[in-house]
Amino acid sequence: MAIIIDGKALAKKIRQNLKVECEELKEKGIIPKLAVVMVGENPASKVYVRNKSKACHEVGIEYEEYLLGEEVTQQKLLNLIKELNDNKEINGILLQSPIPENLNINEAFKTITYAKDVDGFTPSSIGKLCIGEETFISCTPYGVIKMFEEYNIDLTGKNVVILGRSNIVGKPLIQCCLQKNATVTVCHSKTENIKQYTRRADVIIAAIGKSKFVTEDMVKEGVIIIDVGINRTENGKLTGDVDFENVQKKASYITPVPGGVGPMTIAMLMHNVIKATKEQNR
Numbered sequence: 199m200a201i202i203i204d205g206k207a208l209a210k211k212i213r214q215n216l217k218v219e220c221e222e223l224k225e226k227g228i229i230p231k232l233a234v235v236m237v238g239e240n241p242a243s244k245v246y247v248r249n250k251s252k253a254c255h256e257v258g259i260e261y262e263e264y265l266l267g268e269e270v271t272q273q274k275l276l277n278l279i280k281e282l283n284d285n286k287e288i289n290g291i292l293l294q295s296p297i298p299e300n301l302n303i304n305e306a307f308k309t310i311t312y313a314k315d316v317d318g319f320t321p322s323s324i325g326k327l328c329i330g331e332e333t334f335i336s337c338t339p340y341g342v343i344k345m346f347e348e349y350n351i352d353l354t355g356k357n358v359v360i361l362g363r364s365n366i367v368g369k370p371l372i373q374c375c376l377q378k379n380a381t382v383t384v385c386h387s388k389t390e391n392i393k394q395y396t397r398r399a400d401v402i403i404a405a406i407g408k409s410k411f412v413t414e415d416m417v418k419e420g421v422i423i424i425d426v427g428i429n430r431t432e433n434g435k436l437t438g439d440v441d442f443e444n445v446q447k448k449a450s451y452i453t454p455v456p457g458g459v460g461p462m463t464i465a466m467l468m469h470n471v472i473k474a475t476k477e478q479n480r
């Protein structure tokens with residue numbers, strides 16, 4: 199039976215440590231503050247944003263939400279981001295995705311100043327990650343790496359297969375795993391016969407958004423499974439991209455959904471806000 203990687207407990211520990219750091223900053227008169235920008239009424243985004251605001255409250259980070267209507271223009275969105283860039287009370291800026299398709303999200307991310315890029319999505323942060331410089335690492339990949347570290351899982355020489363190549367999860371994960379000396383393979387919707395890659399994998403990180411996509415026959419004995427996917431079934435239950443019940447019988451380590459990568463993502467966002475605050479006040 200696999201060891202279940204407890205993202206919920208690890209995230210709690212990280213938040214408790216950050217709370218102490220936050221109190222130390224407040225003793226110096228520095229109050230960390232996160233601004234979250236949302237465009238339109240996406241129900242899933244509302245849940246994510248609520249969880250982020252709860253985590254901020256717990257750690258002691260001030261939280262401010264900016265809600266823009268569906269009909270907002272690109273220019274108005276960029277103007278708001280520029281105002282937040284210039285606002286000395288704001289230490290971190292997060293643009294919640296998705297945003298309406300008529301808006302250019304990459305341009306919006308690029309407008310966020312590097313110093314406040316707590317999501318790690320700006321070209322500066324991504325470029326620094328690629329060349330191995332200290333930077334803001336996007337929160338989900340960062341959370342995955344923290345899990346490996348906490349459970350003493352050494353990626354050196356391991357065959358890591360990443361399922362999904364999105365800009366926010368799959369692509370930054372490639373760099374994070376390379377830095378841990380893994381041999382990395384990336385599969386996506388155009389990959390033929392995915393099973394031939396997953397069956398050879400020592401580690402599989404699934405981030406495609408397809409419920410129970412990874413099945414028992416696709417993995418080898420002893421595989422380490424990180425399930426990033428969050429899917430909702432017809433009866434409202436959350437599932438990952440991995441068939442947890444059956445795959446766990448073969449795995450050595452596995453993350454559950456919920457209670458795995460999700461809480462870690464939010465904990466690493468809190469980490470990035472504290473990091474940004476400290477760097478801005480150095």
Ligand code: NAP
Nearest residue numbers: 338362363364367386387405406407426427428459460463
């Ligand atoms: P995304 O932008 O939709 O990207 C999905 C990726 O999966 C794409 O690269 C796509 O390939 C690939 N893909 C889709 N169907 C596939 C298939 N049948 N076989 C192989 N590859 C396939 O999604 P995302 O934002 O990266 O999110 C992925 C999942 O993680 C979602 O369930 C999301 O809710 C979840 N998520 C969780 C967290 C967390 O904190 N736990 C954070 C972020 C995202 P192409 O590039 O070829 O289209």
